[in-house]
Amino acid sequence: MTEHMLTIDGQRIPFTEGQTIIEAATAAGVYIPHLCHNPEFKPHGSCKLCTVKVNGRNCSACTFPAADGQEVLNNTQELNETRRTITQMLFIEGNHFCPSCEKSGNCQLQAVGYYLNMLDAHFPFFYPSREVDASHQEVMLDRDRCILCELCVRASRDVDGKNVFALSGRGINSHLIVNSTTGKLKDTDISVDDKAVHVCPVGAILIKRKGFEVPIGERIYDGQDIGQVSLEHEMPIVEEAEHGR
Amino acid sequence: MPSTPSDMKTIADIVARHDADPTRLVQILRDVQSTFRHIPAAVMDRLAAQLSIDRAQVQAVTEFYTFFSTEPRGRFDILISDSITDHMLGSREIAAYLCECLGVTPGQTRADGQVSVDFTSCTGMCEQGPAGLVNGYALTKLTRDRVERIVELVNDDTPVSQWPREFFAVKDNIHRADLVLGTKLQPGSALRWMFQRGLDSTLDEIAKSGLRGRGGAGFGTAMKWKFCREATGSAERFVVCNADEGEPGTFKDRVLLQSYAHQVFEGMTVCGAVIGARRGYLYLRGEYLYLHEPLNAVLAERRRAGLLGSNIIGRPDFEFDIEIRIGAGAYICGEESALIESMEGKRGVPRNRPPYPVTNGYLDQPTVVNNVETFAAAALIALKGGAWFSAAGTEKSKGTKILSIAGDCARPGIYEYPFGTTMAQILADCGGTGAMGLQIGGPSGIFIGAQEFERVLGFEDLPTGGSFMIFDQRRDVLEIVRNFTHFFAHESCGFCTPCRVGTSLLKNQLDKICAGHGGKADLAELKHISKLVRATSHCGLGQTAANPILSTLERFPEQYEQRLKAISFEPGFDLDGALEVARRMSGRDDAHAHLAQEA
Amino acid sequence: MAGKIKVATTSLAGCFGCHMSFLDIDERILALAEIAEFDRSPLTDIKHCSDQVDIGLVEGGLCNAENVHTLREFRESCKILVAVGACAINGGLPAMRNHIPLQECLEESYLDAVGVENPQIPNDVELPLLLNKVHPIHEVVKVDYFLPGCPPSADVFWKFLTDLASGAEPSLPYELVHYD
């Protein structure tokens, strides 16, 4: 069998049939910034942070199939500036007050901001009014911080088999809803052990009474940047999937 | 609140009428909305149970489509078309007058629940506006007199079915017919020819004709059919006719469906035979509800004539039928994969591609999605052969294109031209010679100025799905751009970050500049956001949402610069207005209680 | 830069946390005194900026009319204006009132709250009026640099000022970028 190859920033990257660009990159130890992508779930392609140039055209690395001979640009100044702007958009459309957020230090949105050297949010803030759902005994949903990545939706549907979450509305009014008559978490069958409770990249879904447990300095992104953390965590997952293929 | 046993019976009947089929959720919600004037929470629970789907899905779909609401709308629910061409015909003044006479605020339902008035994206009556909808049915040529009559009818509680017919008259206004509009097709004749010629050679004829999709993207039609036909491992294949026609300024599909329905259905049936499909769907935009019954009548007629159903034109091996699905106010549902999602009873969010609909379309089966005009042309090509069609047009753009012309011209309406025709020729024909600029292809297309009127219609120069808007010297370019930019912000599906957030940012930024609060840096910012939204959005909507800004910035920079302040910076919000609440509550109005907008 | 750089600082809707952090540069303050002198600042008690200030450091967002005036004075006088800390950059904790209408905030604080004795909205002309929402400063004036953090660490201030003093384009390495 001849090995399939593409290049990322000039570096030759092997891939297996059926992999996306981001999977090939991860397996080869190349970090492509991403938020809505998590190798454990079906590719989604909504945040656009993983935008790369494939043979000159912008594509989402998390959904675009790897193909022989693709010339991919990833870690360029232009792309990183684009990604920074997209990250800024995610900040201003929600309400992110990191100093008072339990996820701070362990948050992927924040970590991507650090990685991209984002020093401010640039745009005028939308300060939307969003509902907080504290109805459940153990699980907290703070929509202020939701970035609409649908990881909880996918996890609940595909892993937990429960469909607790869904996206509703349209355009800038899109929002996360909960599958119950009252629209409250307490009236769903969600449990704190569900995958859906553990996949939120930001501080929108939190487990109650667990906040600020890790001291500053020892949190996930205090010492390592998200590129390192993400490769460490995701490389084994991608490799396992590769063998399963 | 519907909760009585009879209400519950009504809901059960609606569900039964749709075979409790969850893919028909949008259709079911349309019926619920028209019965109860909204989708009450209790009904969501009920529907979820009866359709065996999640309640969250019912809610999500309800909150996606603008024709659905969770709060009651008026028993008479009036929507005024907000397309720029309607504006130019005075729609905003008409709407204000209507609201004043009825005593309603736009977007709110009158306290007695009798009536509500709001704005809606282009309803596709551009050459006979100002236009609107009442309880979903198209109103044309709204005048002050008509408004006064409507106010009486509403206040007298006269059912819409008893309103004067002429309020609902929709004219064809065909001013120039060519190959597609000028060739008479005997129902069934193309099908007979196809079987005589054979399916393979029919596909060859379509290929020879050079026909490319008329919905905008211009993909080769024969190629699309071939891919679908060859897709393997499928249980079934589908034909879908895209009659969403949501691009503002486009109304040619409406005319085809109103007066050439046989031809469109025949084209779908040809496609069905070629690709091996047994079922076809016409996805009709909600704004064209008035066409639903007549189209169903044509379908019934075709069934009776043996042109649909089983045993078509006496061929026991050929079975095909067509069903109509209706949209509910979402431009994005014209995008083929969003349309398919909508047909499956979901929010209209575009899918990731690949895979494409030709292999994984409706219900994950191979599906051909084509525009109304594409099918109308395909029917004639099946009858007359490829050479007949390819004789017209240019090297890269064969055949003719139907244009919907609206705006500042003497004879707005439908014009069919061979590709390669110049803008100047078109303007001369429709009496639009005073034009200062043209918007070709709708808001997602481009704006060209008078020095470009020698450019030609065609995929290689000026492509269009049909929208052709004319603007003369009186028009303010920035007002036009603002209308389009608001349209995209309103219609963004919200799936991807750059379009969801970016279209709102563009809208705010452009409003700031137009209101005279922008400086040079604001203009640079506008351009910067525009390029990002174009380059990184997920689908065609976001990728084209900044076209109005970018194409006019290139051609009319002075129009923008005129609005700029000499100052380097000013807030994008009203500073003094931001003190209003505090002033009122403290009862102050002294000098310290105010702020100037600029330093 | 020839001569000493003139630095002004102010706290708008902030908590002085950023100022405190600035002072945390400890003994480096001596080195700083070599290159910089302070103009208007809570640290000097000078009430208005002199004509030509090199760097204005602004802590806190805008919650009232007076904040706007002060910010504009800074923008007017300072060659380089710097948003310091989360509050100046995104409104910070004070902006968490933004999803509550101002009317409700005022009613709750001055009229309806338990223990309010003489319920009345203050109307002294000396008191600055509140803005409907708390805004970060870049929404009202042009801002040249941003120092994130709540507060930014002393090292951030140090890195930024020494970069500027040496004529380098200021930049913050990964370890110094924090939003909390």
Ligand SMILES: Cc1cc2nc3c(=O)[nH]c(=O)nc-3n(C[C@H](O)[C@H](O)[C@H](O)COP(=O)(O)O)c2cc1C
């Ligand atoms: C936002 C958006 C809206 C669209 N609206 C329509 C439409 O209303 N009608 C249409 O035929 N195609 C529309 N399209 C194009 C369709 O996605 C698709 O390309 C077309 O229906 C294919 O048919 P054709 O090949 O016959 O043109 C739209 C595309 C986008 C991105």
Ligand code: SF4
């Ligand atoms: S979710 Fe992340 S970015 Fe948002 S406030 Fe929390 S830590 Fe900050």
Ligand code: SF4
């Ligand atoms: S709650 Fe978290 S996981 Fe769910 S969509 Fe929002 S950000 Fe994503």
Ligand code: SF4
């Ligand atoms: S570009 Fe806009 S319309 Fe298209 S998927 Fe993204 S948000 Fe939806």
Ligand code: FES
């Ligand atoms: S990570 Fe690819 S689009 Fe979100």
Ligand code: FES
């Ligand atoms: S005052 Fe410094 S971060 Fe709020």
